[in-house]
Amino acid sequence: MKITCVTPLFIDRFLFVKVETDKGITGVGESGAWGHLEASGLAIEKFGEYLLGKDPRKIEHHWNVMHRFQHFSGAAISGAISAIDVALWDILGKHLGVPIHELLGGAMRDKVRLYSHCKGRTTEKLVARAKRMVGEGYTALGCMNPLLEEGIEAPWYKSHAKKLNDAADAVRQVREAVGPDVDLCVEIHSRMRPAEAISFGRMIEPYNPMFIEDPIPPYNPDAMAHVADHIAVPVATGERFINLYQFQTLLARRGVEYLRPCISVCGGITAGRKIAAIAEAHEAQIVFHNPLSPINLAACLHLDANIPNFAIQEYPFDNIEIEGSEGLRGSKLVPGLAEPVAGFLAVPNGPGLGIELPEDLAERFPVRRKKVGMRPHADGSVVED
Numbered sequence: 001m002k003i004t005c006v007t008p009l010f011i012d013r014f015l016f017v018k019v020e021t022d023k024g025i026t027g028v029g030e031s032g033a034w035g036h037l038e039a040s041g042l043a044i045e046k047f048g049e050y051l052l053g054k055d056p057r058k059i060e061h062h063w064n065v066m067h068r069f070q071h072f073s074g075a076a077i078s079g080a081i082s083a084i085d086v087a088l089w090d091i092l093g094k095h096l097g098v099p100i101h102e103l104l105g106g107a108m109r110d111k112v113r114l115y116s117h118c119k120g121r122t123t124e125k126l127v128a129r130a131k132r133m134v135g136e137g138y139t140a141l142g143c144m145n146p147l148l149e150e151g152i153e154a155p156w157y158k159s160h161a162k163k164l165n166d167a168a169d170a171v172r173q174v175r176e177a178v179g180p181d182v183d184l185c186v187e188i189h190s191r192m193r194p195a196e197a198i199s200f201g202r203m204i205e206p207y208n209p210m211f212i213e214d215p216i217p218p219y220n221p222d223a224m225a226h227v228a229d230h231i232a233v234p235v236a237t238g239e240r241f242i243n244l245y246q247f248q249t250l251l252a253r254r255g256v257e258y259l260r261p262c263i264s265v266c267g268g269i270t271a272g273r274k275i276a277a278i279a280e281a282h283e284a285q286i287v288f289h290n291p292l293s294p295i296n297l298a299a300c301l302h303l304d305a306n307i308p309n310f311a312i313q314e315y316p317f318d319n320i321e322i323e324g325s326e327g328l329r330g331s332k333l334v335p336g337l338a339e340p341v342a343g344f345l346a347v348p349n350g351p352g353l354g355i356e357l358p359e360d361l362a363e364r365f366p367v368r369r370k371k372v373g374m375r376p377h378a379d380g381s382v383v384e385d
Contacts, residue, residue, distance in 0.1 A: 001025070001095065003056050006048025006084065008041040009357070012333060012365040014293045015079075016357060017044050019087040021056055025094050028357050029086030030295040032264030033079030035370050043080035051084070056091045063270045067243075078242040078265055085268025086299045086353070093352030100302040100352060104273060107305040111344040114315040115142035115185050119149045119322050123170045129319065130174045134182055139343040140210065140312055141178070142185035146170035149322050150375075152385050157378035164196060168203040175207040183210040183312075185236070185287075190217040191384045194227050201231030210312075211236040211258045211287075217384075221246075225255030236260050239289035243267060244275050251282040258311060262289040264296045269303060276307040285311035292316070293330030294337050298353040301337075305347040315340065333365055334358070 005020040008031075015037040019027045033040040047066050054062065066081045067073070093100045101107045116133045118141035120126030126148065130141055146167040150156070158166070171186060178184075186209045192200060197215035204212070213236040215227055228235040236258035238247055242265055250256045261275045276286050286309055288300040297315075304310045316329040323329070331337070336355035338346040348354025374382040 001055060001057065003051045003054050006044065006051050008044040009362065010037065010041060010367040011361045012330070013368045013370070014330060014333070015040055015083070016293075016295060017080075017083040017087050018357065019051070019056065019084065019091060021091060023095070025091050027056070027087035027090035027094070027352065028295055029083035029090065029268070029299070030264045030292055031079035031083040032262045032292055032296065033076045034291070035372070036076045036079075038369070039076035040079040040083075043077045044083060047080055047084055056088050057095070059085065059088045059092065059270060062088065063267070067267070073242065075240075075242050075265055078267060082264045082266065082268040082271070085270050086263065086295075089269045089299075090352035097351050099347075099349050099354055100269065100299075101305040101347060104269075104302065104306040107347060108308060109305055109310070109347070111346045112301060112304040112310065112313045113140065114138060114313050114340055114343055114345055115140035115183070116315050116317045117143040117319065118174075119143060119145065119319050121149055121151070121321065123148070123166075123173060125321070126170060127173050127177045130178050133317070134178050137340065137342045139181065140183035140185060141174070142312075142314055143187050143316075144174065144184060145187045145189060147188065147191050150385075152373055152375035155376045155378045156383050160196070164200050164203060167200060171204045171207050171209065180208070184208075185210050185312075186212045186233075188212060188215045189384055190214045192216055194223050197227045198230045201227070201233045205232050209233050213237065213258075213260065214239070221250045221253050221255055224250060225253035228255045228257070234258060236287060238262075238266075241266055244271055244278065247275050248278050251278060251284060256284060258285050258287045260287050260289045263299045263303070264292055269299055272299075272303045273307070276303065276309060280307070280309045285309050287311050288313060290314040290316060291329070294328065294334040294355060295330075295353065295357070298337065298348055298355050301345065301347050302353070313345070315345065333361055
């Protein structure tokens, strides 16, 4: 079997890849280089030139070549490698007539626990959203930003005390609204500095969050480890990491308890299983990041099924007020996954990923490109959002 074509597909807000073979088997994958999909598409085309005529079943070999043939990398390049890697696993599964999780050693579980996105532009709307998600059967709420999703238009300013008190009070209100049987995955989106994160982490300890995600920017492992060492709430991070060495470095410093690899940017399924193994050796758990389409979610589900140290899976349930749509992100583009039942989702059992890209997506869902922009601070600088 030989690869005959590698095509990047810009569909709506997503970047997919289609890898075709001379046996009529086609694999699909997705790049998660969110704000830089155009650059990632060019990288897919370049790697496609290398892959033409190659055997798609030599996944580890191709993964190493794409990573190691040159000295420089980045999110756009790693996103391209990730998309192609998932597509190659999809091809191998279809070729052998088995789901990807069977190729990885078989499933430890046949369904995975989810956390649904819980966002709000005000604390009142955040609490209302939490109640709705729990009412729909979810036992965990994630992407729950107590600093709120206010958009990037209006300038931002709060004093240190008000910033922390308002955020801690939002966590309190959600906890009181949903009770002790629901886990809260608190998301800060790197909007604090170490001293703030430590103070905030201590303030929300009584509400028993499952974890606090990206309390500070994730690029300084020593700073993240300092935060983790000074709060009782477990730290989650890793969605921005592009290789397994970044995870290893942070684990060695005991700076993380829940690793958040993004299969579509960290190096695909090949990297995901390696990161999970490193985490297992450090008694850390995996929460795969997924703000993307059902293609990436399916890839996550196969790893979730297989790895022993799986904790919970991000399920991007959009909010009409914030994302402009309602329901599982991208489900109108890529149908085929099961519906959640009591906060769990069945693992696909079809060959390969178990879902397919419809042929007419480009006509029905023209590309939407992400523009460059950040929220202004009242002093004229910019803030994370």
